[in-house]
Amino acid sequence: MTQEILDQRAAAVIDANKYMTLGTICADGTAWVTPVYFTPDGHSSYYWASSPESVHSRNLARDPRVSIVIHDSSVAIGKASAVYLTAIAELVPAEELEDRAAFYSSRYPELRGFEVDELREPEGLRLYRANSLDHWILIRGSDPDHGTGTGTDSRHQVWPT
Known part of the structure; x- marks a missing residue:
């Protein structure tokens, strides 16, 4: 399997899903994970709206x-595809908010667009944004090209820098 195919598989997973699981770090060092619906901007930035009072x-x-x-x-069990990434998150700056709010809500017609x-x-x-650092795609152990030949899944980097 070529890097191009791995990249295409990762893009398909991102494009096909509306929710991502966001993992943050609590003050005591424990992990906190939460699902949020998101809008990707290519594979470099991911947007979501949340209360500033939420744990994450x-x-x-x-x-x-x-x-x-x-x-x-x-x-079905055993058929999963997933993209993992690390990122640095931030509030969308005020000067970008109008444009990015329109972009974010364009993926969700049911939201009728966020007013700034x-x-x-x-x-x-x-409105928050995660700026990605690294991406990996999950490859099933049984994948004929990149699988381990066992039940053990593996991760392969996509969009390497």
């Missing part, structure tokens, strides 16, 4: 390092 948002205010996994939990004022104080949501 408070964690990000203290430590912006995140881990993310994007996967389809509806597939809904994402500023005193309202309860903010």
Whole structure:
């Protein structure tokens, strides 16, 4: 399997899913994970809206390092595909908020678009962005090209820098 095929598989997983699992670091060093619906901007940035009072948002205010996994939990056991990534998260800066809010909500017609004022104080949501550092794709152990030949899955880097 070529790097191009691995990259295409990873892009397909990202494009096909609306939820990602966001992992943040609590003050005591423990992990906190939460699902959020997201909009990808290629494979470099991932956007979501959350309350600044949520556990993960408070964690990000203290430590912006995140881990993310994007996967389809509806597939049969043993058929999973997933993309893992590490990133640095931030609040979307005020000067980018209008454009990025429109971009974020464009993936979700059911949201009817966020008004920028809904994402500023005193309202309860903010727009966040994770800027990716590294990506990997999960390859099933039984994959004919990159599998381990066992039941052990492996991760392969995609979009290497």
